[in-house]
Amino acid sequence: MRKLGYQDVIKDLATNSLRTFYLISGEEMFLVGRVLEAIEKAADLGAMVDFNRDVIYGSQFDLARFQESLSMLPMMSPRRLVVLRDAHQLKAKVLEELIEPLSDLEDTVTVVLHFSKVDQRTRFYKALAAKAMFIQLGTPYENEMPQWIQWIAKENGVSFDDQSVAYIHQYVGCGLLETESEIKKIAAYISPKNQATYADVRHVISSVRVHTIFAFTQAVGEKDLVASLYCLAQLLQNGESAVGIVAMVARHLRIIEAVADGQRSGLSTAQLASRAGIAPMFLKEYLAQSSAWSKARPKDALEVVLTTDRALKSSPVSSHIWLENMVLKLCGRGLQAPETFGR
Template sequence: MQINGILADIKKRKFSPVYLLHGEESYFIDRVSDALEHSVLNDAQKGFDQTVLYGKDSSLVNIVNAAKRYPMMSDYQVIIIKEAQDLKWKTEEELLLKYVEHLTPTTILVLAYKYGKFDKRKKLYKAIEKVGTVVESAKLYENKVGDWIVDQFREANRNIHPQAAAMMSDYLGTDLSKIANEVEKLLLNVDQQHEVTPLHVEQFIGISKDFNVFELQSALAKRNAVKCIQIVDYFAANPKSNPLPLVIGNLGSYFTKILKYHYLPDKSQQSAARALGVHAFFVKEYELAARNFNRRKTFDVIHELCDYDLKTKGLSVGPFTSNADLLRELIFKILN
């Protein structure tokens, strides 16, 4: 099931007797776990019928014994195991399997297994999948973050300009919990009737609308040397906000898409947008970049980016070369 479908069922009070929430992305695990923690019981009932435990401080023996009890003040007993990956699975897993095969119908057991996948080959996994709800929370690929941000605004019946979503994606990376907090900040501070713009992102999140990686990419696409220098100087003055490895990583992704654009058999706007994994709004920029950086030059730029990525790690660089100097050198080589 999709996360939104599960959350909708919880809101409708359609509960599973056991939830296995696992995967490398903790954000979706937390959303489902928090929804169950805050929605099933009211505050008065929680004192009697809700238990929140942590894996490293618990045992499956105690958890199973608790799960077999019946609620005292409500229709359900809720048991939430946070950091369930820290439980002693190898030695005690069989106990939980036996419980899942003979569930207590009034217990809702939530296993929040973070930072890794639960072994799908295990009997326990298959048993939970058969009678409960399993959520695999996968990491969101970098090129999907922008779309995810747009979707968060759409779910709130709000709009965000593609450029503003791209700014957030480039600056905030793939940490969905962090991004969700910034989305909430924008939803609270921008009037409901207005589209969220790059100016709002600068105002409420602190990402400069004129001096960011997104604008550097745009300046490079146009071969606007003056703008590139201005942005690099801003980065040099604000190194914590614009770390060189992050800048190089974003440029690497950008020029890889330019190279991909060169080889697209169908360069129409919608087709190119799908192939590149970008909003259709940005296709014209990739078309311009491809004109200004032919295939050979794009290959050379990607090679330079790989070389300078190594230099940021201390390889093939002098001991007194600063990150600002490395970025200036890199941009000069890209433009020339």
């Protein structure tokens, strides 16, 4: 199976013929949405778009309907497009029932399956690996975010200086959907101007959210249990996404780990900031917080955070319970091994 990232698949769609089968893996819905738009554009569905496009969701999946969609002929177009979103919600047995129809697709249909993460150990994957183009759409790395911020800004007719980019990155994180949302707000705020100042950016990005997120991640970084639980309660009360909270904690801990490793390697201030993927003006706080963690602790803490993330996406237990347990593990005196988490 040929594997492509976002830029690769956009280039491939622009220069090569459309494939009959795409397998998308990734939770970054900004990129997933853009790739689906690009595939639909390349499919050239004509004036009868609604007839030539079927979008099916894993939560409402019906095998008979899916097979019918695959067999239908296009109307006034060279092909039809069938998209199965959230395919990770299907059980392994159901996925195995898709192997046969997906193994022999007609040239008049393009099929796209989207998973939050593809399990490459399954019979489904092994049977279809050679037939699909695999598209991997992960969350950008820290050092890639400044470019993404400027790219999204350009799309929305606005530009930022480096200080503004660093501020957006620091307080929004690496989520591209959230980044796009904040940039759209900034563009609307400064319209009809197109150059946003640092003051504009600070004004638009929610001061309540910024303060609480900053206070929460700082409290976790300092292992301040009381402050962490208080800020967590505020975030949940304000409707902050549980998965988003976990993502911000994971990002914060990765930066602390990178800073601590860099210090042990004797890196300069500029080198430390570069390794951690942050602006130098934010380095001081991470240097102070890194002293609260022993050499092994940040990695152990990240395992706890990842366990929480998996639990939030699969467990029926209320999200606030998982988040409170996470904070207790991270800020309590005894950080337990990940395998004991939640017991």
